[in-house]
Amino acid sequence: MPYRHAARSLCLASLVAALMQLTACASGASKPTPASASLNALYGQLDQASQSYETALQQTRAGDAEGAQKTLDQALDQLKNSAAQCGTTPGCDPQRFFSVFDHLLRLKDGSFIGDQTPNEDTGEAATTSLPGQAGGAINPSEMQRSVTLLRGHQLSELIAMNGPVKAALEMWLTQWRSNLMDAYVNYEYLRQEMWPQYQQQGLPEALLFGILAKESGGKVHAVSRSGAAGPLQFMYATGLRFGLSEQDGFDTRFDPGESARANAQYMNEQLQAFNDNLELTLAAYNGGEGRMRRLVGDDTSVSFYDPRIYNQLSQETRDYVPEVLAAAWLFLHPDSYNLHFPQMNNETGSITLARAASISELTVCLGSADNHLDGWFRTLRNLNPRLDPQQEQPVGATLQVPKSLEKAYAVRCVNGPWPILASDLHNAIVPVVPDAPPVAAPDPVVHYTVRRGDTLASIVRKHGSCSSSSEVARMNNLKFDHVRPGQVIKLPSCH
The missing domain is CATH 3.10.350.10 (LysM domain)
Incomplete structure (x- = not known):
């Protein structure tokens, strides 16, 4: 691929040198133990990946795009394997692997052209953290997921050279940006219920976020025109198949934890049917597994974009797959796209009502507490999916709320003018207009x-x-x- 900023290679080379120095320092023990020997071996693989990065740069500058691509693919595979071992090796620093992976990947998809990452001039290791984390080193299992995403299939291979996904990235970053940010905030408050369900099924969090962002934007009570319901939009029959049903008058498709469990089981079922082809699996989730299996037949290695498949799908499904992948990718790499998700304290707490109130009344009296300018209605609904937001809950009822609202409730919603205002608005009487008598249809x-x-x-x-x-x-x-x-x-x- 053409490299239009050759002068940047000095910065990149300095980064590689810094990474290699970090590796050398980590392997300098005078009398290695079995544990340190394993660690040194992993860092040796990291060293090789860093050298491959420099080799690929040289090949690119020499015009050998094919050779550079081959070098990068080999380096990414090597990094994937060593990253998988890092999580079980004492003392292994996953941040080093993530930094090298990020640079290899962005060289692979051309995003270094005309771009420069923070700390590149100094050669310091990046301090990227995954969404939802306050900062610092990435959890090894999370870093591994960001490298491989799904059973050895690198998400970068679905993203980097893919026109529809890049177009979807632009949409999420422009016209749908506010939707993406809302989905992220909603997800953060639902994370402790939804993410463990995916984690237990061995699926990456980024995939869960991508589906949630596209399906409902994190609105637990969303219902589509076709009748799909809940944060992950299950049709009734499909929900039943995975244990989502009516319980005491409540449709568990609206329960975020149950919905995530059912979705994870569905994804694993379809991944098995489609030989871990994530794109075909997502297409099945949106357009129906029966239709996808008829289109794919026995050739599960076929590309989603093969005209035999792609041209037979609805426009909705053709858009859905890259849009989910793009949202998942942005969840993993927001900084690479000049995107900054808000830093949040998503810890959940609870309040015991000192006076009867509905979710709507609580929203009014809480106002913009904790600098939440959009108010708390959506979050309170999401955290209490079984409650009618207009129905007053009695004194002594317990509601789930963000931890940061526990003090705000005591200050704003127990005494003073705001709960009185909220109650007055909530109990306002609206005139009821009687239905007009039916007009008899003319005799034909x-x-x-x-x-x-x-x-x-x-x-x-x-x-x-x-x-x-x-x-x-x-x-x-x-x-x-x-x-x-x-x-x-x-x-x-x-x-």
Whole structure:
């Protein structure tokens, strides 16, 4: 690939040198133990990946795009394998692997062209943290997921050279940016219920976020025009198949934890059917697994974008797959796209009502507490999915709230003017307009009594121009258009 900023190679080389120095320092023990020997071996693989990065840069500058691509692919595979071992090796620093992976990946997809990452000039290791973390080193299992995403399939291979996904990235970063940010905030408060379900099934959190962002934006009570319901939009029959049903009048499709569990089970079922092809699995989730299996047949290695598959799908499904992948990618790498998710304290607490109140009333009296300018209605609904937001809950009822609201509730919603205002607004009387009496539909036919001297033709003429003699004859089973005085016949209504 063309490299338009060759001068940047000095910065990149310094980064590689810094990474290599970190590796050398980590392996400098005078008398290695078995544990340190394993660690040194892993850091040796990291060293090789860093050298491959420099080699790929040189190949790119020399115009050998094919050679550079091969070098990068080999380095990414090597890094993936060593990263998988880092999580179980004492003393292993996953941040080093993540930093090298991030640079290899962004060289692979060309995003270094005209771009520069923080700390590149100094050669210092990046301090990237995953969404939802306050900062510092990434959890090894999370770092591994960001490298491989799904059973050895690198998400970068679905992203880097993919036009539809790049177009979806632009949409999330522009027209849908506010939707993405809302989805992130909503997800953060639901994370402790949803993420463990995915984690238990061995699925990456980024995938969960991508589906949630596209399906509902993290609105637990979302219902589509087709009847799909809940944060992950299950159809009723599919939900039943995975244990989502009515419980004491509550549809558990709206329960975030149960919905995530069912979704994870569904994804694993379809991943097995489609040989871990994530794109085909997502297409099945949106367009129906039966249809996808008929289209794919026995060739589960077929690309989602193969015309035999892609051209037979609805436009909704063709858009859905790259949009989910793009949201998942942004969840993992926001900084690479000049995107900054808000730093949040998503710890959940609870309040015991000191006075009867509905979720709507609590939203009014809490206002913009904790600098939450959009108010707390959506979050309170999401955390208490079984409650009608307009129904007052009695004194002593316990509600789930963000931990940061426990003190705000005590200050704002127990005494003072705000709960009084909230109650006054909530109990406002709206005039009820009685339903208008139903208007009888006009009779589709009229009845006419034949007079002496009438013929069918003369009756039709007197009736108007909305019928004909033959039509009236058929309506009355008349033969030869014969009528007799006193006979009652039907005529089409002209109104």
